[in-house]
Amino acid sequence: xxxxxxxxxxxxxxxxxxxxxxxxxxxxxxxxxxxxxxxxxxxxxxxxxxxxxxxxxxxxxxxxxxxxxxxxxxxxxxxxxxxxxxxxxxxxxxxxxxxxxxxxxxxxxxxxxxxxxxxxxxxxxxxxxxxxxxxxxxxxxxxxxxxxxxxxxxxxxxxxxxxxxxxxxxxxxxxxxxxxxxxxxxxxxxxxxxxxxxxxxxxxxxxxxxxxxxxxxxxxxxxxxxxxxxxxxxxxxxxxxxxxxxxxxxxxxxxxxxxxxxxxx
Amino acid sequence: xxxxxxxxxxxxxxxxxxxxxxxxxxxxxxxxxxxxxxxxxxxxxxxxxxxxxxxxxxxxxxxxxxxxxxxxxxxxxxxxxxxxxxxxxxxxxxxxxxxxxxxxxxxxxxxxxxxxxxxxxxxxxxxxxxxxxxxxxxxxxxxxxxxxxxxxxxxxxxxxxxxxxxxxxxxxxxxxxxxxxxxxxxxxxxxxxxxxxxxxxxxxxxxxxxxxxxxxxxxxxxxxxxxxxxxxxxxxxxxxxxxxxxxxxxxxxxxxxxxxxxxxxxxx
Amino acid sequence: xxxxxxxxxxxxxxxxxxxxxxxxxxxxxxxxxxxxxxxxxxxxxxxxxxxxxxxxxxxxxxxxxxxxxxxxxxxxxxxxxxxxxxxxxxxxxxxxxxxxxxxxxxxxxxxxxxxxxxxxxxxxxxxxxxxxxxxxxxxxxxxxxxxxxxxxxxxxxxxxxxxxxxxxxxxxxxxxxxxxxxxxxxxxxxxxxxxxxxxxxxxxxxxxxxxxxxxxxxxxxxxxxxxxxxxxxxxxxxxxxxxxxxxxxxxxxxxxxxxxxxxxxxxxxxxxxxxxxxxxxxxxxxxxx
Ligand SMILES: Nc1ncnc2c1ncn2[C@@H]1O[C@H](COP(=O)(O)OP(=O)(O)O)[C@@H](O)[C@H]1O
Ligand SMILES: [Mg+2]
Numbered sequence: 001x002x003x004x005x006x007x008x009x010x011x012x013x014x015x016x017x018x019x020x021x022x023x024x025x026x027x028x029x030x031x032x033x034x035x036x037x038x039x040x041x042x043x044x045x046x047x048x049x050x051x052x053x054x055x056x057x058x059x060x061x062x063x064x065x066x067x068x069x070x071x072x073x074x075x076x077x078x079x080x081x082x083x084x085x086x087x088x089x090x091x092x093x094x095x096x097x098x099x100x101x102x103x104x105x106x107x108x109x110x111x112x113x114x115x116x117x118x119x120x121x122x123x124x125x126x127x128x129x130x131x132x133x134x135x136x137x138x139x140x141x142x143x144x145x146x147x148x149x150x151x152x153x154x155x156x157x158x159x160x161x162x163x164x165x166x167x168x169x170x171x172x173x174x175x176x177x178x179x180x181x182x183x184x185x186x187x188x189x190x191x192x193x194x195x196x197x198x199x200x201x202x203x204x205x206x207x208x209x210x211x212x213x214x215x216x217x218x219x220x221x222x223x224x225x226x227x228x229x230x231x232x233x234x235x236x237x238x239x240x241x242x243x244x245x246x247x248x249x250x251x252x253x254x255x256x257x258x259x260x261x262x263x264x265x
Numbered sequence: 266x267x268x269x270x271x272x273x274x275x276x277x278x279x280x281x282x283x284x285x286x287x288x289x290x291x292x293x294x295x296x297x298x299x300x301x302x303x304x305x306x307x308x309x310x311x312x313x314x315x316x317x318x319x320x321x322x323x324x325x326x327x328x329x330x331x332x333x334x335x336x337x338x339x340x341x342x343x344x345x346x347x348x349x350x351x352x353x354x355x356x357x358x359x360x361x362x363x364x365x366x367x368x369x370x371x372x373x374x375x376x377x378x379x380x381x382x383x384x385x386x387x388x389x390x391x392x393x394x395x396x397x398x399x400x401x402x403x404x405x406x407x408x409x410x411x412x413x414x415x416x417x418x419x420x421x422x423x424x425x426x427x428x429x430x431x432x433x434x435x436x437x438x439x440x441x442x443x444x445x446x447x448x449x450x451x452x453x454x455x456x457x458x459x460x461x462x463x464x465x466x467x468x469x470x471x472x473x474x475x476x477x478x479x480x481x482x483x484x485x486x487x488x489x490x491x492x493x494x495x496x497x498x499x500x501x502x503x504x505x506x507x508x509x510x511x512x513x514x515x516x517x518x519x520x521x522x523x524x525x526x527x528x529x530x531x532x533x
Numbered sequence: 534x535x536x537x538x539x540x541x542x543x544x545x546x547x548x549x550x551x552x553x554x555x556x557x558x559x560x561x562x563x564x565x566x567x568x569x570x571x572x573x574x575x576x577x578x579x580x581x582x583x584x585x586x587x588x589x590x591x592x593x594x595x596x597x598x599x600x601x602x603x604x605x606x607x608x609x610x611x612x613x614x615x616x617x618x619x620x621x622x623x624x625x626x627x628x629x630x631x632x633x634x635x636x637x638x639x640x641x642x643x644x645x646x647x648x649x650x651x652x653x654x655x656x657x658x659x660x661x662x663x664x665x666x667x668x669x670x671x672x673x674x675x676x677x678x679x680x681x682x683x684x685x686x687x688x689x690x691x692x693x694x695x696x697x698x699x700x701x702x703x704x705x706x707x708x709x710x711x712x713x714x715x716x717x718x719x720x721x722x723x724x725x726x727x728x729x730x731x732x733x734x735x736x737x738x739x740x741x742x743x744x745x746x747x748x749x750x751x752x753x754x755x756x757x758x759x760x761x762x763x764x765x766x767x768x769x770x771x772x773x774x775x776x777x778x779x780x781x782x783x784x785x786x787x788x789x790x791x792x793x794x795x796x797x798x799x800x801x802x803x804x805x806x807x808x809x810x811x812x813x814x815x816x817x818x819x820x821x822x
Contacts, residue, residue, distance in 0.1 A: 029355065033629070034626060037633070082575040083570060094794040094798060098790055101791050101794075102788075114641075144375075145373075148369065149365045151355070155349075157370075202356075207356055208356060208357070209357060239637065242638060246635060352623060
């Protein structure tokens with residue numbers, strides 16, 4: 001029983017790591033870190049609503065995430081993107097609180113949604129994670145070159161005929177998809193950490209996109225596996241180890257990249 | 266706005282007018298460009314260089330006039346934006362950037378092919394960038410990056426290459442080097458090159474034609490026919506002197522004519 | 534005017550404390566929010582706000598006031614950011630994200646310990662979402678100290694902060710010490726976040742800083758007016774939200790909506806109204822012209 005739960009959380013964690021490593025690589029490359037934080041958390045009321053009203057979790061989270069991606073993309077035409085993102089985020093968090101306050105076991109649910117319950121992943125969760133994760137990874141690999149080109153320069157992408165607005169929406173939706181898949185296992189907050197740390201170290205070490213992508217995935221896997229081991233040894237939350245490892249990877253990347261260009265003022 | 270192809274010309278622009286943010290920036294600009302020609306687009310800061318290039322690219326909708334691209338009618342344009350600020354940690358080598366110029370719009374992962382590699386190598390060689398082809402783009406100097414982005418624009422074999430201030434932020438000797446390089450490319454490949462600059466003297470030895478922008482209007486033609494006191498005076502609406510000082514052209518307004526249009530040094 | 538308020542509203546001690554402390558926190562947060570948004574630091578604000586939840590969870594474990602915990606933790610994160618600030622915008626976001634992730638990991642740990650260790654509060658939701666009605670007379674002094682310090686920093690450094698946000702190079706030429714101004718701003722920001730976290734909880738405190746300031750900056754370009762408008766909007770949002778939470782008890786037949794949700798909803802509503810109003814006014818002016 002214990003071994004079974006651990007095995008399924010191991011599989012779930014690994015899938016989430018691959019997903020976060022792939023999507024995170026482009027999050028870092030395109031500088032969409034705030035979006036990568038806000039979109040998963042923005043799906044928070046969706047999980048609450050699904051629990052309260054017995055809706056299909058995946059469908060609800062997807063609908064909210066895509067709605068969030070669309071609203072942020074639309075709002076940032078009228079106001080600055082970071083402000084639009086922040087406002088959307090707090091509104092969703094407030095709404096999540098409202099819905100959750102109707103639930104029994106309110107506190108546990110909040111904790112689980114924020115920090116995940118990797119040690120309590122069910123087989124149904126696992127199917128969902130695997131399905132959504134596979135779709136998201138395939139979509140990223142299909143859009144690989146346009147994502148790189150528009151990350152390099154929006155103007156150059158436009159000359160090559162890449163539809164920038166559509167690509168941006170697709171990308172934010174991919175981030176949301178990844179978040180939806182990761183949410184039940186690692187929680188909204190740590191999905192984000194797993195996207196940023198490994199990718200930011202990988203791009204410093206590799207100077208080519210495909211090896212960089214591969215390294216990002218490898219580091220994300222190592223992070224999750226290490227965190228799971230440490231968590232089961234200490235009884236502390238997995239998220240703690242994931243978050244600290246993410247910062248460690250970022251700092252290691254900064255140190256590795258010192259030779260490239262003046263980073264500091 | 267793009268009309269039927271015009272076999273003999275790479276580009277024909279007639280009476281082009283463009284407004285940005287409710288303000289008329291270009292008024293009835295006309296010029297032509299033949300394959301293999303290098304044309305300088307000269308104007309002070311804010312005179313509409315970038316706007317003209319972006320309207321040729323279709324980024325800005327003109328309010329009037331026609332733009333006709335020549336050749337086989339396919340819109341194959343190469344473009345170097347005024348500012349490409351490269352993320353220093355972008356995990357792309359110079360040759361990856363050039364490869365993205367070839368097929369960056371395609372879906373799916375890039376499959377290594379001999380032909381693809383050969384075209385990338387050829388473009389890198391055309392701008393003499395072989396020495397740093399395998400280095401990360403963010404670690405290259407401004408001039409080296411400029412070459413790589415020119416190769417990015419060239420690799421799809423455009424019929425028309427639009428370069429927005431490719432010489433700005435380069436030291437004089439690199440500027441001359443890149444100008445000569447572009448001259449050679451346009452002659453060798455038959456690509457028409459339109460490049461903007463604030464300073465005319467670096468371009469004088471290499472350009473076949475010049476478009477001089479002032480007050481939203483343009484004078485276009487061979488250098489000797491445009492950079493003349495009578496032509497520029499008509500363009501500006503007041504007297505302008507064109508002086509030749511030891512082989513360098515100086516465009517100077519008559520005393521008391523208001524703005525200083527002197528083109529002696531490059532405007533940063 | 535007061536007669537329009539529901540019966541008993543102003544007589545309730547929790548409401549009085551909420552109105553006074555919450556109102557003060559909202560004004561301080563809104564004022565600090567203006568230079569923060571001008572400096573393009575909405576993401577940093579949100580990151581520090583989330584990280585402060587670790588402090589909120591730590592506070593009962595080490596026996597300090599929750600406000601102290603919030604400020605302590607977000608200040609630690611802010612110093613981490615300021616230790617090696619990258620130059621490019623995207624790099625700054627990335628660094629913020631990395632520190633943010635670690636802070637959240639620590640928050641996860643402390644919240645977990647809070648629930649499992651003896652002496653912990655066991656109240657994860659209170660730290661994350663808070664409730665303005667749980668404030669008491671003992672919170673007034675710490676709130677006044679933190680808010681006073683934030684306002685003093687703002688008063689001392691507002692001009693260089695604004696100048697540095699417009700043009701850092703120009704500011705440096707004029708003798709502004711960018712590093713010191715940056716630190717002063719981060720200190721004021723963490724104090725404001727702590728106050729806001731005390732009233733609406735750590736994860737929603739961003740709303741008190743961003744929503745009123747963003748609305749004010751939509752309505753005017755002038756910093757002085759923006760500060761006044763932001764303070765007014767923040768106060769209106771806080772008091773409106775408290776009133777809404779009180780009334781929701783009646784509307785929902787005893788289920789009462791969480792106060793933090795109500796405050797955020799009113800703040801965002803005011804922000805939308807300001808943005809829409811401004812857009813309509815512009816349209817009207819264009820139509821008249
Ligand atoms: N997005 C814009 N909104 C309003 N005005 C603009 C915009 N872009 C350019 N302009 C104006 O159009 C004019 C020409 O700009 P530009 O083509 O960039 O000049 P150049 O490239 O020659 O320096 C300038 O006066 C500039 O102020
Ligand atoms: Mg320009």
